[in-house]
Amino acid sequence: MKSLDAVAAAPLQYDPNHFVDQLSARLKVKNDAALCRQLGISPPLISKIRHQRLPIGASLLIRAHEVTGLAIAELRALMGDRRRKYRIGEGFGKAA
Numbered sequence: 001m002k003s004l005d006a007v008a009a010a011p012l013q014y015d016p017n018h019f020v021d022q023l024s025a026r027l028k029v030k031n032d033a034a035l036c037r038q039l040g041i042s043p044p045l046i047s048k049i050r051h052q053r054l055p056i057g058a059s060l061l062i063r064a065h066e067v068t069g070l071a072i073a074e075l076r077a078l079m080g081d082r083r084r085k086y087r088i089g090e091g092f093g094k095a096a
Contacts, residue, residue: 012080013080014079014080014081015079015080016049016050016052016055016056016079017050018078018079018080019049019056019075019078019079019080020032020035020046020049020050022078023035023039023064023068023078026068026070027067027068032046032047032050038067039060039063039064039067040063041060041063045060056079061075061076
């Protein structure tokens with residue numbers, strides 16, 4: 001279930017900057033370097049996400065969930081992901 005804060009703060013489309021800014025605000029850190037230390041990730045990762053050279057991946061969502069305590073659905077809402085279901089291709093999990 002989404003909290004009212006996540007719904008009110010959710011962008012209408014994919015916005016990685018909004019996601020990073022909201023994580024920074026919730027963790028009360030001053031900059032991206034401090035956010036990286038809190039999440040245990042390298043600073044170039046946040047830079048690539050901010051410049052949309054790298055999408056927000058599942059591992060970052062899970063780490064953000066562990067650190068903030070926010071539900072994955074709330075985190076997805078913060079980044080503008082409005083999909084209700086994920087589709088996995090037919091070849092997923094099959095040996096080549």
